[in-house]
Amino acid sequence: MAGGTHDDAQGDARPRLSGIATRLDTAVxxxxxxxxxxxxxxxxxxxAVVALLVLTLDRxxxxxxxxxxxxxxxxxxxxxxxFSWLPDTTLGLALITGADFxxxxxLSYGTGLQYSVLGLLVLFPALWLxxxxxxPGVVAAVLASLAVVVVPDLVHGAPFDxxxxxxxxxxxxxxxxxxxxxxxxTEYRYRQDDLLAQExxxxxxxxxxxxxxxxxxxxxxxxxxxxxxxxxxEGVELVTNRRQQELIDLARPERDGDPWAVYDADRTTLLxxxxxxxxxxxxxxxxxxALLWFGHERATQRALLATSQAIHDGSGALWGAVVxxxxxxxxxxxxxxxxxxxxxxxxxxxxxxxxxxxYLELIEEGYEDSEFELTDEVHxxxxxxxxxxxxxxxxxxxxxxTAQHASGTLSLRMSxxxxxxxxxxxxxxxxxxxxGRGVQLRVDVRPTPVQMLDQARIAQVLDNxxxxxxxxxxxxxxxxVDVTAHSDHTSLRVRxxxxxxxxxxxxxxxxxxxxxxxxxxxxIPGVGLGLVICKAIxxxxxxxxxxxxxxxxxxxxxxxxxxxxxxxxxxx
Numbered sequence: 001m002a003g004g005t006h007d008d009a010q011g012d013a014r015p016r017l018s019g020i021a022t023r024l025d026t027a028v029x030x031x032x033x034x035x036x037x038x039x040x041x042x043x044x045x046x047x048a049v050v051a052l053l054v055l056t057l058d059r060x061x062x063x064x065x066x067x068x069x070x071x072x073x074x075x076x077x078x079x080x081x082x083f084s085w086l087p088d089t090t091l092g093l094a095l096i097t098g099a100d101f102x103x104x105x106x107l108s109y110g111t112g113l114q115y116s117v118l119g120l121l122v123l124f125p126a127l128w129l130x131x132x133x134x135x136p137g138v139v140a141a142v143l144a145s146l147a148v149v150v151v152p153d154l155v156h157g158a159p160f161d162x163x164x165x166x167x168x169x170x171x172x173x174x175x176x177x178x179x180x181x182x183x184x185x186t187e188y189r190y191r192q193d194d195l196l197a198q199e200x201x202x203x204x205x206x207x208x209x210x211x212x213x214x215x216x217x218x219x220x221x222x223x224x225x226x227x228x229x230x231x232x233x234e235g236v237e238l239v240t241n242r243r244q245q246e247l248i249d250l251a252r253p254e255r256d257g258d259p260w261a262v263y264d265a266d267r268t269t270l271l272x273x274x275x276x277x278x279x280x281x282x283x284x285x286x287x288x289x290a291l292l293w294f295g296h297e298r299a300t301q302r303a304l305l306a307t308s309q310a311i312h313d314g315s316g317a318l319w320g321a322v323v324x325x326x327x328x329x330x331x332x333x334x335x336x337x338x339x340x341x342x343x344x345x346x347x348x349x350x351x352x353x354x355x356x357x358x359y360l361e362l363i364e365e366g367y368e369d370s371e372f373e374l375t376d377e378v379h380x381x382x383x384x385x386x387x388x389x390x391x392x393x394x395x396x397x398x399x400x401x402t403a404q405h406a407s408g409t410l411s412l413r414m415s416x417x418x419x420x421x422x423x424x425x426x427x428x429x430x431x432x433x434x435x436g437r438g439v440q441l442r443v444d445v446r447p448t449p450v451q452m453l454d455q456a457r458i459a460q461v462l463d464n465x466x467x468x469x470x471x472x473x474x475x476x477x478x479x480x481v482d483v484t485a486h487s488d489h490t491s492l493r494v495r496x497x498x499x500x501x502x503x504x505x506x507x508x509x510x511x512x513x514x515x516x517x518x519x520x521x522x523x524i525p526g527v528g529l530g531l532v533i534c535k536a537i538x539x540x541x542x543x544x545x546x547x548x549x550x551x552x553x554x555x556x557x558x559x560x561x562x563x564x565x566x567x568x569x570x571x572x
Contacts, residue, residue: 036088036096039131040081043100043124047074050107050118067110073103093132100125101144109152119171122148123178130179131186138179145175227304227325230311231278233318247325250302251294263293267301281308281321291332292325303332353393360386401533412454412540419490419561420448422455423483426462430470438475448485451563457537458561464530465494465557472555473498489543489560497554506549510535534559 051071054061061067077099079085086092104121111118122145129137149171153164218241221228227244231237240248251261262271273279277287287308295301304325313319363382367374374382423445434441469479477497484491501509510531538545542562549555 036081036084036086036092039124039128040078040096040100043121044074044078046121046124047071047103047107050121061111064110066106070103070106070110073099073106077103093128097125097129097140098144100128101148105148105152108148109155116167119145119149122171122175126175126179127182130182134183134186138176138183141179142172142176146172225327227327229278229323229325230320231282231323232320233282235279235282238320243327244325247294247302247304250300251296254296261294261296263301265291265293267293267298277306277308277323278321281310281323282318286310287323291328294325301329302327303329349392349396353389353396357386357389357393360389401536412457412537414452414454416450417453417455417458418448418450419453419458419492420445420483422453422458423462423481423492426459426466427481429463430466434470434479437470437473439470439473440478442478442480445481445483446485448483448490449563451490451561453541453561454537457540461534461537461559462492464534465492465559468530469494469496469498469555469557472496477554488564489562491561492559493556494558495554495556500551500553500555501549502551506547509547 054067077096080092081096086095101122104119107121108116108118122141126138126141126145129141131137133140146168150168153167221239221241222243224241225243227247228239228241229237229244230239253260259270260273260276262276263269264271271292277290277292280287287306290306292304292306293301294304305328306323306325308321308323310321311319360382363374364386366372367379427441427443427445431441466479466481473479473496479497480493480495482491482493482495484493535545538559538561542564543560545557545559547555547557
């Protein structure tokens with residue numbers, strides 16, 4: 001690596017200085033254009049000590065013009081360095097160091113070569129050259145040192161004996177060795193400076209990129225209408241956006257010691273601090289689409305859909321959690337309006353439909369009792385009307401049931417009953433239909449204990465499940481029904497070898513009016529309310545219904561009903 005003069009210095013950051021360097025800095029100033037004075041100061045000081053010793057111990061040397069010329073050269077060179085009379089460039093460096101070597105030669109010759117130790121003064125300009133010009137400077141220093149030793153000896157007429165050659169070799173060798181080490185150290189320092197500069201540049205770019213990313217992230221977070229909260233493993237808030245801050249202000253305790261106004265989906269149950277999504281996520285429990293209500297007053301509460309995700313560091317340790325809150329208040333209000341509308345319309349339609357079906361039954365009874373005569377054509381038309389009216393009444397009843405479930409007013413009439421008996425009664429109504437469709441029905445109904453059930457509603461669940469299994473299983477297929485009692489619940493499993501469903505369809509199966517793609521492709525009729533009603537009734541009993549299905553291979557539905565009576569809120 002090529003050396004450079006002080007012009008090559010980068011930056012003006014002031015490093016930590018030792019005491020001596022601090023004093024020198026005060027004298028000459030921390031200016032790379034003036035460090036020539038720092039280099040020259042050591043040589044000038046050493047020469048001054050030599051002059052003082054000569055003046056004290058060998059004053060006659062001051063009578064030597066050569067010796068005085070050497071002192072004068074040192075004085076002029078030092079003045080040029082201290083007062084910046086010469087440019088701090090390669091030319092200035094060559095002139096001042098050349099003057100120093102010349103001064104050493106004059107001082108040595110002026111003493112009659114009796115003080116050969118004065119030759120060691122060449123180390124000052126030699127080191128200066130090594131520091132500033134590296135290996136070219138080392139070569140120049142060695143040659144100049146050789147000239148300082150040899151020229152005075154030749155002028156003085158010294159014999160070419162062993163003493164001459166040792167003298168001519170030893171000092172330039174010492175100068176070359178010391179200057180070489182100085183050059184190596186300087187090269188290493190330059191290399192370190194380059195590495196530091198590269199690292200500084202990289203860190204600067206990284207910092208700039210990080211600041212840009214941070215600004216972009218902050219802008220994006222404050223632009224979206226979703227509340228975002230990031231906490232560390234201790235629950236300390238790290239990141240929050242504008243929308244989240246608004247939600248926090250909405251749920252903030254009104255007085256010290258009051259709980260946060262964060263309610264469960266029912267809008268009445270306050271969540272404990274350990275039930276908050278951020279706390280659950282920090283404990284490794286992820287929250288998926290949890291409906292929460294923020295706010296003290298019902299009129300100003302906001303419905304939020306909370307989703308959380310735990311954050312782990314590179315070693316897998318829990319680092320914190322991020323929670324996103326999506327405001328769905330308007331959507332919930334719209335859903336409520338829709339459910340109210342469906343409930344109202346269902347109630348309004350149910351009464352006239354019941355009346356229509358009643359009158360049709362009276363006409364059928366009168367026809368059968370021969371109270372009046374109907375043509376076969378009219379009788380057939382009345383049967384079509386009665387059948388469609390019954391279907392319409394069933395659909396209205398299903399809509400009313402789903403609306404009641406959505407509003408929390410689904411009514412269950414609980415009584416003691418046995419699941420195996422209800423199942424057997426429901427199976428009696430589907431055996432003929434299974435035979436007619438060419439579907440094999442396999443039944444394994446084991447005795448179950450008495451439990452509290454709404455027997456009519458449970459029968460409705462079973463009818464729906466059996467009907468779906470037969471409807472979606474082609475001729476030659478199989479439907480299996482198992483009923484089993486367990487220690488704390490009874491279970492009903494309905495397994496078919498029908499058309500099955502895809503994984504994405506299974507995830508949406510219990511949504512109102514949803515129909516699987518496989519059912520739509522097969523043109524199988526339905527409105528997508530049966531399973532919604534099943535889920536509502538089963539959950540009203542405190543139980544659960546799960547499904548496992550593979551497209552083209554069939555489906556399995558399992559209903560679990562607790563043996564203990566459900567909570568009063570579940571059985572109205």
